[in-house]
Amino acid sequence: MSVLSDPQQLLLFVGASAALVGLPGPNLVYICTRSIAQGTGAGMVSALGVETGTLIHALATAFGVAALVSTEPAALKAITLLGAAYLLYLGIRALAGAGSPGNSAQPVPRRLWSVYREGILVNVLNPKVMLFFLAFLPQWVSHDADGTRARTELLALAAITFTVALVMDLGYAATAGALARRLRGRALPGRGRARYLVALVYLGLAAAAMFS
Structure with a gap:
């Protein structure tokens, strides 16, 4: 019998998906970082981007592309290095922005399309x-x-996994955004230091990707 036609098995699948999706990783860190640095709206857009990447992985799995790539160590290594390089680029860009004038503690404006695209790449380039x-x-x-x-x-x-992950990611984005608003209201360090923190997160993820 298919899981899809068995309510108990389907509920078990949803629970397993939620447990695995909830594990900390680059996707979760990216979403929370965007919410903290740019606001809840950007965090939610980044969640949409990340889960668009999930759909791409799912299609690759369903049509056999993922299985083919997984048998080629060189291909897996190349994807890993591309992902690390992209995270490194994001970290360097954040560092460059941290040195720019302005000490406002308000969210840093960024085009939402860029945030969405970054979310896709952060996910797709994670083997x-x-x-x-x-x-x-x-x-x-x-x-x-x-x-x-x-x-x-x-x-x-x-x-189903996409839906579960998206709901959870939107929750993470909203929570991180709310915490950031509360902390900004307490006169914490301004924009420059916030960008240094964002850069540190990206550089840490890049290092983890390269050496894991």
């Missing part, structure tokens, strides 16, 4: 997300499903 989909989703597909049915079930399960 651990791809490996997660390869390891997790196929376990819930019916054992007797043929190619077309298996792909359909994979896409349906991916859509």
